[in-house]
Amino acid sequence: MSWWKLVRGKVRTYGGLSGRSRFCFFFALFALPPVSLSLKVLGLKRTQALLNSLPIFPLEDGALPTTAEMVKVAARYTRTSCLPQALVLKAxxxxxxxxxxLRIGVRREGEQLEAHAWVEVQGQPLNQEAEVYQEYQVFAPLTGKPHL
Structure with missing residues (x-):
């Protein structure tokens, strides 16, 4: 397949998306690299604070799975890890x-300790399969409030 056919196919696919899907895709595409950098420079709490300053707008019905999917697609182009993806999706x-x-879990894989981040809505993982709870030991939700 030639490069041009591939690009033309992507443009057709993009043209079939709703306005909200396009917004989510481009927001994620352009937000993922700076969020990754912000995590390295500012840390998790400051990055979350920056993302929490974004304005709120009305939700279209059925947009949750589409929003998560658009972040996944954008992440393929930016090659970002799960934490920036989860933060952008949450934003x-x-x-x-x-x-x-925002949920973070860990698991031991041989001698290695692996961490993974995802977003949960009403008790269900939005950008992961439900099995993520069996695969990872989950920390308490990160709310920014101290736990007593």
Whole structure:
């Protein structure tokens, strides 16, 4: 397949998306690299604070799975890890007025300790399969409030 055919196919696919899907895709595409950099420079709490300053706008019905999918697609182009993806998805959901939780879990893989981040809405992982709870030991939700 030639490069041009591939690009033309992507443009057709893009043209079939709703306005909200396009917005989510481009927001994620352009937000993922700076969020990754912000995590390295500012850390998690400051990056979350910056993302929490974004405005809120009305949600279209059925947009949650589409929002998560658009972040996944954008992440393929930016090659970002799960934490920036989860933060961008959480920011998009917050902008749409949807309450969500950032979840982080760990697991031991041989001698290695692996961490993974995802977003949960109403007790269900939005950008992961439900099996993520069996695969990872989950920390308490990161809300920015101290736990007593």
């Amino acid at each position: 998009l959901l917050r902008c749409q007025g949807v309450e969500s939780l």
